[in-house]
Amino acid sequence: DAKTTQPPSMDCAEGRAANLPCNHSTISGNEYVYWYRQIHSQGPQYIIHGLKNNETNEMASLIITEDRKSSTLILPHATLRDTAVYYCIVRVAGTASKLTFGTGTRLQVTL
Amino acid sequence: DVKVTQSSRYLVKRTGEKVFLECVQDMDHENMFWYRQDPGLGLRLIYFSYDVKMKEKGDIPEGYSVSREKKERFSLILESASTNQTSMYLCASSPSRTGLMGYTFGSGTRLTVV
Numbered sequence: 001d002a003k004t005t006q007p008p009s010m011d012c013a014e015g016r017a018a019n020l021p022c023n024h025s026t027i028s029g030n031e032y033v034y035w036y037r038q039i040h041s042q043g044p045q046y047i048i049h050g051l052k053n054n055e056t057n058e059m060a061s062l063i064i065t066e067d068r069k070s071s072t073l074i075l076p077h078a079t080l081r082d083t084a085v086y087y088c089i090v091r092v093a094g095t096a097s098k099l100t101f102g103t104g105t106r107l108q109v110t111l
Numbered sequence: 112d113v114k115v116t117q118s119s120r121y122l123v124k125r126t127g128e129k130v131f132l133e134c135v136q137d138m139d140h141e142n143m144f145w146y147r148q149d150p151g152l153g154l155r156l157i158y159f160s161y162d163v164k165m166k167e168k169g170d171i172p173e174g175y176s177v178s179r180e181k182k183e184r185f186s187l188i189l190e191s192a193s194t195n196q197t198s199m200y201l202c203a204s205s206p207s208r209t210g211l212m213g214y215t216f217g218s219g220t221r222l223t224v225v
Contacts (some may be wrong), residue, residue, distance in 0.1 A: 034213070043115070043201050044154070046213025088154075099214060100170075101146075101154035 004088045009106040012082075017073040020105050022088030033064060033098065034053045035073045044087065044101070047073065062071040078109045086088050115137070115217040117202050123223045130189040132220050134202030142205045143185035144214070145169075145177065147198040160185055192224045202224065 005023040012018040024033065034049040048055055050071075055062040057061045061074040075082055087104040116132050118133035136143065144159040146169075156169030160175040173194060178186045186206075189196055202217040 036214075041219070042201070043216025043218050044122070044214070045216070049213065099144075100156065101151045 004102055006088050006105045009109050011110060012078045013065040014079055014097055014109055014111055015077055018078040018107055020073040020086050023070045024090045027090050028066050031090045033071050036087045039084040080109050083109045115202055115204055115215050117217040117220050119220050121221050122194050126193060126224055128192045130192045131201055132187040134185045134217060135183055135201045140204035140206045144194040144203040146201045147199060150200050182195045194224050198222060
């Protein structure tokens, strides 16, 4: 699986968009980008995933660059409850391989 | 609502004890996973299973074993607990071998070995 690089921490004001970047410059053509988050004292929660097209669901949007070497998770209107560690993971689809979590980005949403 | 349930939220065991951590999912998922989480190290995979009675080692299997006798249940066993196994243990499941769907995690078991 390709390695990912994320900033260790970010701050965002409540109500503003939170844009969390992820670099995956060694991604290969059959690897998907997954995003999870972990709120304190809970298990990680799946947010969204994509291959090359931008994706949107009720939680977030995922923007993947055309060369697929980086992506951005967007929380359009961050709330205090979005304070969590966000993990970007790249993994080959079509295999039963496990997800490998790095150390992620700690997002702090403030008033 | 889909669920992965871990039997204990907090557990304190003595060094040398045999420890069982239980995980049950009600989603009929084929795949189940055990991770441990430590500060600064992120989540590390211990063992996983694609099917009943099937298991594969993850990145840090030493000191652990697993059992999957039924599809819905995946147990993590610490044969002889040691203090360096003090950690948060997280169980997860996913629905298919293709892995295109997201994982569902349990709330975790915080194990302290004294």
